[in-house]
Amino acid sequence: MKLTDTTRKFILHWGEMGTRWGINRSVAQIHALLYVSPVPLHADEIATTLDIARSNVSGSLRELQGWGLARVTHLLGDRRDHFETTKDVWAMVGIILDGRKRRELDPSVKLLRECVQELDEQKADEAYTEDRLNELLGLVELASAWAERAQKLSPESLRRLLKLGDKIFKLVE
Structure with a gap:
């Protein structure tokens, strides 16, 4: 696949954003x-186009x-x-939200619940720590619940939700 300057610029930027x-x-x-890409690509074509090792392409594709x-x-x-x-940007956002929730939010909720439970069982003089962890747990559980609900939305409904959220920000400000 021949890359234009604009396409190359986008791919390089997406790679930098990925590292962040x-x-x-x-x-x-x-x-x-x-x-x-307007057409599906095979691994050798990807490796040649991006000038990266074929083994790197295989691992990255996995x-x-x-x-997803x-x-x-x-x-x-x-x-x-x-x-x-997927070429549907809203479906892509849903896939990424689901992956990040499973990899980041779910383990955090589990760990925070365990920590709060341990502090509660120990009856230790750690009220301040317990308050901090409970507050953080509430935030992470709320974010997790929102992510779960967002996952269930169609791409069109997700788009409408985000547009509505923008209107709510303007109203609150």
């Missing part, structure tokens, strides 16, 4: 390439598949696996 979100640069760049952000497809007359990602 804790995602490997190559994984994010491959996702960006699949997102802007990670993207684990997130890449899927295998086949083309008539070609035995190789080709890869594509």
Whole structure:
């Protein structure tokens, strides 16, 4: 695939943003390439286009598949696996929200609940710590509940919710 300057700029930026979100640069760049590609791409084509090692592409594609952000497809007359990602930006946001909730919010809720339970059982003189953890637990549980509800929305409903949220910000400000 031949990249234009604009496409190259986008892919490089998406890779940089990925590192800020804790995602490997190559994984994010491959996702960006699949997102802007009008056709599914095979691993060798991805490696050549992005000038990265084939082994790196394979591992990155597995990670993207684990997130639900890449899927295998086949083309008539070609035995190789080709890869594509959703082109619906709102569906993509839903997939990412789900993944981040499972990897970040759920373990945090579990740990905070355990810590609060331990403090409660110990009857230790740690009221201040317990208050802090309870407050944090409330915030993380609320974020987790919102993420769960957002996951259940259709992409169109998610878009409407975010637009409505923007109106609410303007009203509150």
